[in-house]
Structures are given as structure tokens and as C-alpha cells.
Amino acid sequence: MIKVAKFGGSSVADATQFAKVRNIIQADHDRRFIVVSACGKSHDEDHKVTDLLYLCHAHLKYGVSYESLMKMVEEKYRMIHQQLQLRLDIDKEFSSIRKLMDKNIDLDYLVSRGEYLCAKMMADYLDAEFIDAKDLLAFDYDGSLNYAKVKAKLNEHLGKGKRLVIPGFYGSFPNDKIHLMSRGGSDVTGAIIANVLDADIYENFTDVPGIMIADPRIVKDPKVIKRITYNELREMSYMGANVLHEEAIFPVKSKHIPIHILNTNDPKANGTLIVENCDELDKNDDPYPITGITGRQNFSVINIVKSHSSNEVGVLAKALSIVSKYNVSVESVPSGIDSFSIVMDTSKVEHCIYEMMVELKNELALDSVSLSENISMVAVVGRKMKDAKGFSGKLFAQLGSNDINIRLISQTADEINIIVGVMNKDFAKTINCIYEKFIGA
Numbered sequence: 001m002i003k004v005a006k007f008g009g010s011s012v013a014d015a016t017q018f019a020k021v022r023n024i025i026q027a028d029h030d031r032r033f034i035v036v037s038a039c040g041k042s043h044d045e046d047h048k049v050t051d052l053l054y055l056c057h058a059h060l061k062y063g064v065s066y067e068s069l070m071k072m073v074e075e076k077y078r079m080i081h082q083q084l085q086l087r088l089d090i091d092k093e094f095s096s097i098r099k100l101m102d103k104n105i106d107l108d109y110l111v112s113r114g115e116y117l118c119a120k121m122m123a124d125y126l127d128a129e130f131i132d133a134k135d136l137l138a139f140d141y142d143g144s145l146n147y148a149k150v151k152a153k154l155n156e157h158l159g160k161g162k163r164l165v166i167p168g169f170y171g172s173f174p175n176d177k178i179h180l181m182s183r184g185g186s187d188v189t190g191a192i193i194a195n196v197l198d199a200d201i202y203e204n205f206t207d208v209p210g211i212m213i214a215d216p217r218i219v220k221d222p223k224v225i226k227r228i229t230y231n232e233l234r235e236m237s238y239m240g241a242n243v244l245h246e247e248a249i250f251p252v253k254s255k256h257i258p259i260h261i262l263n264t265n266d267p268k269a270n271g272t273l274i275v276e277n278c279d280e281l282d283k284n285d286d287p288y289p290i291t292g293i294t295g296r297q298n299f300s301v302i303n304i305v306k307s308h309s310s311n312e313v314g315v316l317a318k319a320l321s322i323v324s325k326y327n328v329s330v331e332s333v334p335s336g337i338d339s340f341s342i343v344m345d346t347s348k349v350e351h352c353i354y355e356m357m358v359e360l361k362n363e364l365a366l367d368s369v370s371l372s373e374n375i376s377m378v379a380v381v382g383r384k385m386k387d388a389k390g391f392s393g394k395l396f397a398q399l400g401s402n403d404i405n406i407r408l409i410s411q412t413a414d415e416i417n418i419i420v421g422v423m424n425k426d427f428a429k430t431i432n433c434i435y436e437k438f439i440g441a
């Protein structure tokens with residue numbers, strides 16, 4: 001079996017966490033491909049190395065002393081190095097980084113050192129082979145990954161019998177320049193490696209028990225989702241749930257490789273399994289009526305009324321093309337007979353919303369155009385909703401009986417989610433009511 005195991009920042013935050021990672025890896029011979037993040041926080045007041053390195057770069061750029069920041073980074077790595085009695089020449093590593101530290105230092109190079117050093121230390125600790133992601137993850141200049149090159153490079157390292165440790169979060173362009181991914185990108189590195197190896201499973205170790213049915217900051221002690229489809233997860237992440245980098249799904253989904261979200265601090269717990277299709281597993285273990293509840297606050301909604309627009313061709317298309325001129329993406333377009341609404345993220349549209357409304361009114365000769373603000377969109381996601389008759393009735397009744405006014409409703413034809421728009425003030429209450437109704441205590 002081929003398993004790719006990725007360990008996030010908190011899983012490699014200090015020597016104790018390194019030891020847990022080693023136990024997890026050694027407990028399973030199939031865990032041969034290891035991806036690590038940079039060291040994260042080991043306690044609440046601590047800092048993530050990646051954040052410190054970004055700050056170092058800003059200080060260098062503006063000529064402000066970065067010494068105290070770099071010291072924090074060094075201390076973290078040196079402490080792990082010393083406590084685990086590693087052989088890696090850490091002085092040499094830091095002196096070669098420091099030699100380049102002037103105002104022209106490349107941001108991607110500097111920030112990537114967090115993952116680079118962490119992976120070097122982990123390889124040393126596991127007696128595994130280190131592969132620099134710069135020599136493995138080959139990006140084209142447009143930022144797309146050249147999978148064929150990655151595969152060819154990785155093949156050069158197979159068959160030596162050693163485990164491989166790869167730093168996450170970066171790769172390089174054809175000119176060898178380091179290319180950093182977006183924040184949380186080590187998840188994507190793990191998914192890419194799983195894809196290239198045709199892995200049987202991609203294990204993603206974090207510091208939470210799995211993906212929760214609802215945000216624990218909103219619902220007290222929510223249950224963990226046992227399994228979820230890629231599509232459901234995509235809906236959940238788009239609407240705000242954040243456990244895995246959004247882009248980590250595509251490389252594994254295309255090869256039907258399951259992702260298993262696991263907890264480094266409790267590796268025997270079930271975690272959350274993310275798969276293409278849950279039908280077989282659901283047969284033996286009936287899931288809850290819904291898979292998850294998530295949502296985002298602060299949407300602006302333009303409400304448009306135009307008599308007879310339902311019989312007129314192209315009104316909606318015209319309205320959306322006006323919105324697209326402002327380079328704003330539309331979240332949803334719930335519609336009635338002679339009216340429809342355009343839902344947009346307030347932070348993306350606040351600078352131009354009035355201008356947009358005037359243009360819509362004039363260009364489309366509308367009867368009226370109005371604005372609703374402070375709207376939250378709450379998404380109820382679940383594969384089981386598709387066949388559950390009367391589900392939306394129960395959902396709306398639950399909100400109604402809890403005095404929550406539903407401002408808009410949207411559902412796609414695949415029926416894996418229902419989105420309700422409520423006022424921001426009702427956001428947490430809405431999520432809690434839905435949880436209570438469909439999951440229970």
C-alpha cells in the first residue's frame with residue numbers, strides 16, 4: 001500500500017510533536033512518503049515560523065532590524081535540533097540563509113526556509129531521505145504544475161528503500177527560482193505527491209479530531225464528520241469551513257484517492273474520511289441527515305424588480321455582465337417571477353456597490369433596485385438531503401419556530417446543499433438551531 005502522510009505546523013511545532021510524528025510513521029510501514037509544514041505554534045503565545053519569516057522579509061525590505069524575529073525562528077529550530085540530538089549541521093544551514101539576508105532577498109526563498117529546514121530535521125530524525133521540493137515540484141511560469149516532471153523526478157528516488165521526507169508549500173520555476181504556494185499550501189504538496197504516486201490514501205495529520213459538523217466556535221462540542229464526499233467538502237470549504245486547503249482536493253479527486261484527516265495528538269481516533277462516493281460505507285453505517293453546516297457573514301444583496309422580466313430574454317445575462325465589469329464575483333442569484341437578487345461578498349463590492357446599482361437601474365430600465373446588507377449565508381450540506389422528502393420543510397420550520405427570518409434561499413440541482421440567507425445577527429443562532437434539529441445533542 002502507498003500512503004502519503006502530511007503533517008501540519010502544529011504537528012511539528014517542537015521536539016515532543018516530532019516524537020509523536022515519528023511514532024505515527026513507525027507504526028505503519030506503508031507511511032513512506034512524508035510531507036511537512038514549517039514549525040507552527042507550540043502554545044497560544046507562540047508564533048508560526050512562516051509568519052515570522054514573512055515579517056522578517058518586510059523588515060529587510062524597509063531596512064528595519066529583523067534580528068529579534070530571526071532569533072525566534074532560529075531558537076525554535078535549534079531547540080528541536082538539540083533536544084532530539086540531530087546530526088544535521090544547523091549552523092551551516094542558518095549561516096547560508098543569513099548570508100542572503102539583505103533587502104534584495106527573495107521573499108519566496110526566505111519564507112520557504114521554514115518548510116525546508118523542518119523537512120531536513122525530520123528526515124534526519126527518521127533516518128529518511130530528504131528531497132528538496134525545489135528539485136521536485138516543477139512549476140511552469142504560469143504557476144501550473146508540470147506533473148510529468150514531478151513524476152520523473154520522484155521516480156529517481158524510488159526503490160532506494162528509504163522513507164522520503166519532502167517540504168510542503170513550495171516548488172520552483174524552470175529558472176530554478178523558488179515558487180511559494182498560497183498559505184496552507186503543504187496540504188496541496190501532499191495531494192500532488194499522492195497523485196503522482198497513485199497513492200492508496202492521503203493522510204493529512206492536523207491538531208483537530210477531524211472535520212467538525214459545525215464550527216466549534218459557534219456550536220459547543222460539535223461531532224466529527226465520519227466521512228464526506230469531495231463534492232460535499234468543496235461546498236463546505238467554499239462556504240467557510242477550513243480544515244484543508246481548497247486546492248488540495250483536485251489532485252486526489254482526479255485519481256479517486258481518499259483523504260484521511262487525522263489527529264497527530266490522537267492518531268487512533270477515527271478522523272474524517274474524504275472519498276468520491278460514500279454509498280457503500282453509508283449502507284452499513286447510516287449517516288446523519290446532514291453532513292455539515294457552515295457559512296459566512298457579511299454579504300450584500302442587490303434586489304432587482306422588473307415587470308415582465310420573466311418573459312424577456314437576456315435580463316439576467318445583462319445584469320450579470322454589468323456586475324462582471326466591476327470584477328466582482330457573484331455568490332448566488334436567487335430569483336422570483338419578475339425579480340431576482342444578486343448576492344456578493346460585501347468586502348469585494350463595498351467600493352462600487354452604489355455605482356453598480358445606478359448602472360443596473362439605468363441599463364436595464366428596472367422598476368426598482370434596492371440593497372440589503374449585513375446578510376449571512378448559511379449552508380447546510382449533505383448527500384442524504386437529495387432523497388429526503390420534506391427536508392427543506394423541516395429546515396425552514398425549524399428556523400421559523402426559532403424566530404429567524406429567512407431572507408433568501410438557494411439550492412442547486414445536485415441537491416447537496418441548501419443555502420439560506422439570514423441577518424448577520426442571526427448567524428450563530430441559525431447554525432445552532434440547524435445542528436440541534438438534525439444532529440441533536
Ligand code: ASP
Nearest residue numbers: 037050169183184185186
Ligand atoms: N507554513 C505554511 C503556512 O503557514 C504552509 C503550510 O503550513 O501549509 O501557511
